[in-house]
Each structure stands twice: as C-alpha cells, then as structure tokens.
Amino acid sequence: MHDATAMESIAPTRPRSQSWRIFRSHRYGMLGLALLVIFGIMAMSHPILMSTILDRARYDPIVGFDSVYFPHPTGPSITHPLGTDNYGRDVMSQLLYGARVSFGVGIVAGIVAAVVSTLSGGLAGYFRGWVDHLLMGVADIMVLLPAPVVLLIFGLLVRMEWIVLGVLYGILAGAGALAIIVKSHTLTLREKPFVEAAQSVGGSDRHIFRTHLLPGILPLTTVNFFFTVVGAILTESLLSYFNRTQVDLSWGTMIWIGQETFRAFTMEGQWHAILAPALAIMLLCSAFYLVGRALDDVLNPRLRRR
Amino acid sequence: MLGFIVRRILRGVVALLAFQFLLFALVHSLPGDFASIAGAFSGPGGRAFMQRQLGLDQPLLQQYFDWLKGFVQLDFGQSFLYRPETVSGILLDRAPRTLLLFLSAAALSYVLGIWLGKIVAWRRGGLFEFGALTVGVAAHTSFAPWLAFLGLGLFAWNLRWLPYQNLINFNVWLRVDISLDEILLRLVISGFALFGVFLLARLISRKGTRGRRVIGAGTFLLAVLLVVALWERSGYSPLALDVLRHLMLPLGTVVLLSFGETMMTMRATMLETIGDDHVVAARAKGLPDKVVRDRHVARIAMLPVLTRILLSLPFVLVGSLVIERVFFWRAMGQVVFNAIEFQDLPLIVGVLTMIGLISLVAHIVLDVLYVALDPRLRYA
Numbered sequence: 305m306h307d308a309t310a311m312e313s314i315a316p317t318r319p320r321s322q323s324w325r326i327f328r329s330h331r332y333g334m335l336g337l338a339l340l341v342i343f344g345i346m347a348m349s350h351p352i353l354m355s356t357i358l359d360r361a362r363y364d365p366i367v368g369f370d371s372v373y374f375p376h377p378t379g380p381s382i383t384h385p386l387g388t389d390n391y392g393r394d395v396m397s398q399l400l401y402g403a404r405v406s407f408g409v410g411i412v413a414g415i416v417a418a419v420v421s422t423l424s425g426g427l428a429g430y431f432r433g434w435v436d437h438l439l440m441g442v443a444d445i446m447v448l449l450p451a452p453v454v455l456l457i458f459g460l461l462v463r464m465e466w467i468v469l470g471v472l473y474g475i476l477a478g479a480g481a482l483a484i485i486v487k488s489h490t491l492t493l494r495e496k497p498f499v500e501a502a503q504s505v506g507g508s509d510r511h512i513f514r515t516h517l518l519p520g521i522l523p524l525t526t527v528n529f530f531f532t533v534v535g536a537i538l539t540e541s542l543l544s545y546f547n548r549t550q551v552d553l554s555w556g557t558m559i560w561i562g563q564e565t566f567r568a569f570t571m572e573g574q575w576h577a578i579l580a581p582a583l584a585i586m587l588l589c590s591a592f593y594l595v596g597r598a599l600d601d602v603l604n605p606r607l608r609r610r
Numbered sequence: 611m612l613g614f615i616v617r618r619i620l621r622g623v624v625a626l627l628a629f630q631f632l633l634f635a636l637v638h639s640l641p642g643d644f645a646s647i648a649g650a651f652s653g654p655g656g657r658a659f660m661q662r663q664l665g666l667d668q669p670l671l672q673q674y675f676d677w678l679k680g681f682v683q684l685d686f687g688q689s690f691l692y693r694p695e696t697v698s699g700i701l702l703d704r705a706p707r708t709l710l711l712f713l714s715a716a717a718l719s720y721v722l723g724i725w726l727g728k729i730v731a732w733r734r735g736g737l738f739e740f741g742a743l744t745v746g747v748a749a750h751t752s753f754a755p756w757l758a759f760l761g762l763g764l765f766a767w768n769l770r771w772l773p774y775q776n777l778i779n780f781n782v783w784l785r786v787d788i789s790l791d792e793i794l795l796r797l798v799i800s801g802f803a804l805f806g807v808f809l810l811a812r813l814i815s816r817k818g819t820r821g822r823r824v825i826g827a828g829t830f831l832l833a834v835l836l837v838v839a840l841w842e843r844s845g846y847s848p849l850a851l852d853v854l855r856h857l858m859l860p861l862g863t864v865v866l867l868s869f870g871e872t873m874m875t876m877r878a879t880m881l882e883t884i885g886d887d888h889v890v891a892a893r894a895k896g897l898p899d900k901v902v903r904d905r906h907v908a909r910i911a912m913l914p915v916l917t918r919i920l921l922s923l924p925f926v927l928v929g930s931l932v933i934e935r936v937f938f939w940r941a942m943g944q945v946v947f948n949a950i951e952f953q954d955l956p957l958i959v960g961v962l963t964m965i966g967l968i969s970l971v972a973h974i975v976l977d978v979l980y981v982a983l984d985p986r987l988r989y990a
Contacts (some may be wrong), residue, residue, distance in 0.1 A: 332743065336801060444625035445632065448966035448972060450884040450924035453931075456950045457958075460640045481921050488917075531921070542932065543752055546947075559756065589751030597874055601881075 317535040326602045332600020339591035343584075348405050350400035363394045365401035366487040366553050370394065377577055378399050387576045389561050398558055399580050405554040406588055413536030416474025421482035422518070422525050428483070430513055439483065446480030450537050456548055466540070473536045473575025482528055486521060486534040493520045523603035528597025534589045541585050555581035611981070613658045618977055629966055630681075631674060633959050638670045644953045646691045664690055666955075677956065687956035691948060694810070694833075697960035706791050707777055710798065710928040711857075712968070715864035719926065723869040724915060725830060727876025728908050746870030754929055758936045760865045765859060772859050775938040775964040783853045793849050800837050807833035851879055860933050868926045868932075875918045879911035886910075916980050923972050929963070 327333055337478040354360065362370050368377075369392040370384070378384065386395035428439040438539065451473055455464070462468055493499070502512050543549045544556030551557065562577030645660040651808055661667045665676065686697035726746070730739045731847070749757060765772045773779060778790060808830055815826030823922055841847040883889065892906045931943035942961060949957040 332747075351784050353664075440627065441628070442623060445629045446968050447920075448625065449962060450928045450931075450969075453946060453962065453965065454929050456946070457636060457640075460906070460950070460953070461636075481924075484920065485917060538751070540754070542928075545753075545755065556753075559753065563776075578756070582753050585756075586752040587746055588729075590747050593747055593751050597878070600878060 313448055323602050329479070330598035330601060332594045333601075334397040336591040336594030336598065339587055340595060343407070343588050343591065344402050346400050349386040350404060351398065352377070354397075354399070358397065363397045364366065365393060365398040367555040368393050368397065375526075375604045380576055386580050389558070389577050390564060391561070395580055396576055396577070399555075399584055400551060401553055402555040402558060402581065402584070403588070405551055405597050406540065406585070409466045409473070409540040410533035410537045410588075410592065411471030412467055413428025413474040413477065416471050417478030417482060417532040418525045418529045420478030421486050421528065422521055424479055425483040426517060426521050430494055430509070430517060436487075439479075440487065443480050443483045443487075447477060447484070451476040451535070452542060455543060457534065459543070459548045460518070464543070464547075464551065466554070469540055469543070469549060469551070470536060473539055476533060477532050482494055485528070486524060489524055490521060491516060493517055527596055527600045527603060529594045530599065533592045534596075537589055537592070539580075555585050567580050614976055614981060615974075618974050622974055626963065626966055626970060628804070630678075630959055630963060632672045632953070633962060634677070637953060637955050638673070640953060642953065644955065645858065646951050648690070661987070665840060667781065686960040688959075689949075689954055689957040691952045691954040691957060697956050698908060701960060701964055704941045704945055706794055707939055708930060708934060709968070710794055711860055711864065711934055711939075711941075712859075712927055714798075715800070715861055715930055716923070716926045718861070719865045719867075719869040720919065722865065722911065723872025724876050724908075727873040727915075728903065728911075730873065731877045731911075732903050732907075732954055733881030742873065746873045747865075748870075749866040750868065750870030752867075754867055754932045755865070755869060755936050758859070758933055761859050761863055764811060774857055777853060777856050777939055777941075778849075779852050779856070782848060788844075788846060788849070790853075793846060793853060794847075797850055797853065800841070804833060804837060810848075826985055837943050860930075860937050860939075863933050864926065866930045867929045868922060871918065871922045871925070872915060875915050876911060879914045883907045883911045913980070913984055916983070917975060919976060920973070923969065927969070 321487075350365075354363065360368070362368055371392075372387055373381070373384070373392075376388050377390045378388050380387045384396065386393050386399065388394055389398070422441045424443070428436040454476055455469065455472060458464070458472055458502060497517055502516055507516075524589065538550070540549070541554060541556030541559070542549055544554045545560045547557075547560060549556075558581040559578050564579070633695060643666050644658045644664065645663070645666055647661045649657045665673060677687060684698070686701070688694065688696050689700060693701055697892075723746075726742050730742050733739065742942070766774045783790075810825040813826075813832040814829065815823040838847075841850055889902060889906050892902045897906075931946065934941045935943040935947070942964070945957065945961050946965075948954070949961055
C-alpha cells in the first residue's frame with residue numbers, strides 16, 4: 305500500500321493493476337476481450353483437433369470430402385455442426401481454419417502499421433525540416449488511394465499469401481493517415497518543457513526520441529493498432545471474396561463459395577454456408593474494435609479525472 | 611488563411627502528380643501488359659503489333675511524358691479495353707453515380723454519427739445506448755456485401771418494397787428527354803437546398819419560444835412543399851422517385867457501414883469534455899440541459915472527430931465502390947476492377963486519379979475546416 309503510493313508519485317504511468325481496473329469497468333471492452341479469447345482458442349484448437357479426433361479425409365478444410373452425406377451442400381447435422389459447403393467440405397472446420405488466417409493477417413498488419421507509423425510520424429514530427437517533407441510527402445501520396453485498391457494492383461505483381469497481404473496492408477495504412485496523426489501528436493509533444501530540458505542538458509536525439517517522445521506516442525499507436533487490425537481483416541476477406549488473393553482458404557473465400565449455393569440473396573437454399581463466416585468476420589472485428597475503444601479510454605490521460 | 615489554403619492545394623497537386631508517375635511505374639513493372647492479356651490468342655506477331663499500336667513498346671518515361679502532355683490538356687487518352695471510348699468519356703459516364711453514393715453516404719453517416727454519439731454520451735446506460743452501440747459497432751465491422759444481402763433479403767425479397775439492383779428502372783426511362791446525370795444533379799441540389807433550409811429553421815427556433823419554433827417548423831415544411839411542387843411542375847418527379855427508390859438500399863447499407871465509427875468517436879470525446887470545468891460552470895449557471903449539451907460540450911467534442919474522419923473516409927469510399935458492385939451499378943467500382951484486371955494503363959491512371967482527386971479534395975476541405983474551427987491553429 306505504502307509502496308504503491310510512492311511509486312505513483314514518481315512513475316509517469318500508472319501501475320498496471322490500476323489500468324486493468326479501468327479497463328475492467330468497460331463492459332464492452334471486456335466483451336471484446338472475451339470474444340478475442342474465444343476466437344484465439346478456436347484458431348489454436350484447429351490443428352489439435354485435426355491431428356486428434358477429426359478424420360483428415362473427411363474434415364480437412366481444403367481437400368476434405370464427406371462421401372456419406374449427399375447431395376452437398378448439406379445443412380447442419382451432428383457430424384457437421386455447421387453443415388458442408390458445395391464441395392463437400394465441413395464448414396465448422398473451415399471456420400476454425402479461417403480464424404487462423406484472419407488473426408494472422410490482422411496482427412501482422414497491425415504490428416507493421418504500428419512500427420511504420422511510429423517511425424515515420426514520430427521522426428517527421430521530431431526532426432521536421434527535410435525529413436518531415438519527405439515522410440509527409442509519402443503520406444500525402446498514400447492517403448490518395450484506399451488500401452484495397454492498391455492491393456488489387458499489387459495482387460498482379462506478387463502472390464498474395466496472407467503474410468504478404470498483412471505486411472503490405474500494414475505499410476499502406478501505417479505510412480499514410482496514421483503517420484499524419486502520429487506526426488501531429490508528436491508536434492505537440494516536442495513543445496513540452498521536458499523535451500527542451502533534455503535538449504538543454506545535451507541529450508542526444510536518439511535518447512530524447514526513445515525516452516521522452518516514444519512513451520507519449522505509444523498509447524496512440526496501441527489504440528490505432530486495434531483499428532488497423534479491423535481494417536486488415538475486412539480488407540483481406542473482401543479481396544478473398546472477389547477472388548483476388550492467393551490465400552488458400554479464409555472467411556471471405558467461404559462467403560464467395562457459399563454464395564454459389566445461396567441462390568443470389570433470397571435467403572433460401574444453404575444460408576448456413578454464408579452466415580457462419582459472415583458472423584465470424586463481424587464478431588472478430590467487433591472484438592478488436594471494442595478492445596481498441598476501451599483501451600482508448602484507459603490510455604487517454606484526459607479521462608483519468610473522471 | 612488564404613496562404614495556408616494555397617499551400618495546401620499546391621502540396622496536394624504535387625502529391626497527385628507523383629502519385630500518377632508511381633502508378634505508371636507500378637503498372638509498367640507488372641508481368642505482362644494489356645497486349646499479352648487481350649491478345650492472348652493472337653500469336654507473338656499480333657501481340658507485337660498491338661503493343662506498337664498502343665505505344666506499349668516505348669520506354670516508361672517516354673510513355674509517361676506522352677501521357678502527361680495529353681493530361682495537362684485534360685485529355686486522359688483512350689481506354690485500351692473500352693475502345694473507342696475515351697477515358698474522360700468513361701469517367702464522365704460513371705463518376706457521377708459513384709460520387710452521388712459516396713458523398714451522400716459520407717454526409718449522412720457523419721451527421722447521423724455525430725448526432726447519435728451526442729445523445730448516447732449524454733444519457734448513458736439505457737436501452738437506447740445499448741441498441742445504438744450494438745447496431746453501430748456490428749454494422750461497422752460486418753462484411754459489406756453480406757450487409758447488403760441482408761437488406762436485399764428483407765426489403766427486396768420478403769417485403770418487396772425496394773428494387774434489387776441498378777440505379778434506374780428502364781421501363782420508367784423510356785422516351786424521356788432528359789439524361790440521368792441531369793436528374794442526379796437536380797436531386798443533389800434539392801437535397802442541399804433542403805438541408806440548408808433545415809439548418810436555417812433550426813437557427814430560427816433555437817431561442818426556444820413557442821412562436822419561433824412554429825415559424826422554424828413552418829419554414830422547413832414550406833421548403834419541402836416548394837421542392838416537391840417544383841419537381842411535380844417539371845414533370846420529372848416519376849424519374850426522381852425511381853432514382854430515389856433504387857438509391858435507398860445501397861445508401862442505407864453504406865450509411866449503416868460507416869456511421870458507427872463517427873458515433874463511437876463522438877461519444878468518447880463527449881465523455882472527455884463533460885468533466886471539464888466550463889461545463890460544470892455552465893450547469894451551475896442553470897443553463898438548460900440541451901444548451902449545455904449542444905453548445906458547451908458537443909461543439910468542443912466535434913474537433914477530434916474531424917481527425918478521425920481522415921481515417922474513416924477511405925473506408926466509406928471502399929464501402930461505396932463495393933456496394934455499387936453488389937448492386938450492379940454501371941459505375942466506378944466495375945471500371946476499377948476491369949481496368950486493373952486487364953492492365954488497361956490509361957484507364958487505371960485515369961480512374962485512380964479520379965479517386966485520388968476525391969480523397970485529395972476531402973482532405974483539403976478537412977484541413978481547412980480544422981484550422982477554421984480551431985482558433986488556436988490559426989496562429990501556428
């Protein structure tokens with residue numbers, strides 16, 4: 305108790321337990337976190353299930369085929385809790401497999417975007433001058449086109465595996481609008497007296513950037529990480545839906561395949577094949593979005609007074 | 611202020627030119643070109659002939675400067691794929707519809723988002739907040755075509771209220787002497803006029819006495835009647851109604867997709883501002899609840915929302931491109947796909963320049979608005 309108060313007066317940030325308490329008071333954030341855990345378990349359980357209880361020939365998400373049930377697609381049953389698609393593959397197994405792809409694309413894109421935006425926005429804001437002109441010139445070009453359109457062109461140049469897609473999306477998002485936001489935030493930070501103090505006692509640029517500016521930029525980057533993840537997952541499924549990626553199977557592909565048996569949009573036919581991946585995209589993205597929103601409140605210093 | 615705007619526009623133009631050159635280089639570096647895709651079965655001689663005809667055998671810089679020479683004279687060149695249509699012809703044909711959907715969806719979703727965010731932040735913890743947040747977040751994060759399918763399934767298939775696809779019903783448009791673009795333009799003008807009168811009416815009725823409120827409502831009602839009468843008198847009202855009916859589902863889908871983001875941002879910034887000293891002072895003065903909310907909290911909370919619009923604009927744009935493809939509109943979404951698929955160089959550069967120009971204008975407007983709304987930035 306005694307130690308905690310002492311630490312609070314010295315440390316610029318709050319103890320971790322206090323942040324957690326604020327986060328826990330956000331019901332929507334907790335809901336998002338719970339959903340994230342569930343989807344994480346789903347993604348991790350798939351390889352384990354495949355190597356233990358599920359029959360590879362029957363339940364493989366890509367080359368599996370159920371020869372007992374006919375005709376495909378079949379509706380939900382005990383052997384196939386979410387039915388099968390029109391190639392005779394188990395939808396449940398595909399859904400679990402697709403969770404891994406979505407998580408992968410989202411998190412890779414989020415990390416790349418966080419690193420790129422912190423570096424380009426932070427450096428432009430700190431050094432100004434020609435570094436600023438160069439990096440913000442790049443950002444000006446990046447914001448002209450929405451990332452999915454650029455990725456359509458890149459799709460003709462490289463094979464769009466999920467990791468390539470994630471990295472490219474991260475660069476496109478991170479060097480554009482996010483960099484501009486981080487830069488304007490850095491501009492306000494560098495006018496603070498502690499930066500001037502550090503400069504006057506001869507602190508190197510590297511030292512000032514790392515110990516004085518980065519802690520101020522990181523909350524913003526952390527929050528934006530979650531929103532980038534949402535954008536990346538939606539973009540991946542959109543491009544896969546239009547068949548413009550080489551991801552072997554993802555939720556977007558599942559919707560695209562499911563649509564063949566969906567009889568356009570009449571809500572008739574095999575609705576389950578399209579409902580499951582669509583709901584999964586929505587829930588996973590909402591989870592990331594809600595956690596991001598709650599973190600925004602936790603990390604935002606203006607809300608601490610409340 | 612004027613200097614700031616001029617500098618901002620110059621920076622944008624430079625970025626746009628650099629962007630065009632990068633596009634040229636990117637498309638040039640792709641494996642294959644239009645001749646190898648469209649002339650896939652015409653043999654090496656035929657492909658070489660096609661390349662010579664289209665100027666694809668020239669070096670990159672030569673091609674770029676040839677194109678640039680035309681571009682400064684507003685000649686975007688001729689599309690390879692849609693020959694003999696010119697790129698500017700294709701753009702003039704397709705862009706108005708995309709712009710209509712994008713601009714109206716953006717405006718509606720920001721107005722709706724800011725308004726809902728304001729209310730939700732003011733009355734916390736009710737059923738209304740729960741509903742608004744759930745719908746907003748769920749729609750914002752859902753898969754765009756699927757959301758459109760839900761709307762189609764409900765309103766077009768089950769209830770049969772709205773049409774499935776296209777922007778017009780061709781039966782209504784037989785033997786009419788006016789173009790679709792003209793009707794769209796008039797619709798946009800009427801919309802803007804009504805919105806302006808609405809703002810004016812709110813301004814009139816703000817001071818709260820009953821008489822002024824009646825006058826405000828009366829003005830707005832009169833304006834609505836006037837617009838309807840004008841349409842009736844011109845005799846084109848069936849066409850306008852047809853367009854509006856077709857517009858309803860795509861517009862609703864894009865607005866649903868995008869209002870959640872603005873709402874959540876507005877809610878968060880409102881909650882930040884509510885604790886400020888000046889709000890406490892305003893309450894202590896005994897100002898009415900609504901005045902405190904609208905003028906002392908919401909006005910300040912709007913500023914950070916504008917920054918986040920920077921992030922959500924491309925989202926709305928992609929949403930409109932995708933949705934108009936789902937509804938089989940003859941618009942930009944379809945052209946973007948085909949142009950990139952066939953590596954139709956002039957069309958890619960033309961269409962993407964058009965999209966870039968839309969984002970550029972939006973960014974410049976936002977920047978200027980931001981400086982205009984925040985007096986602190988004016989002297990920086």
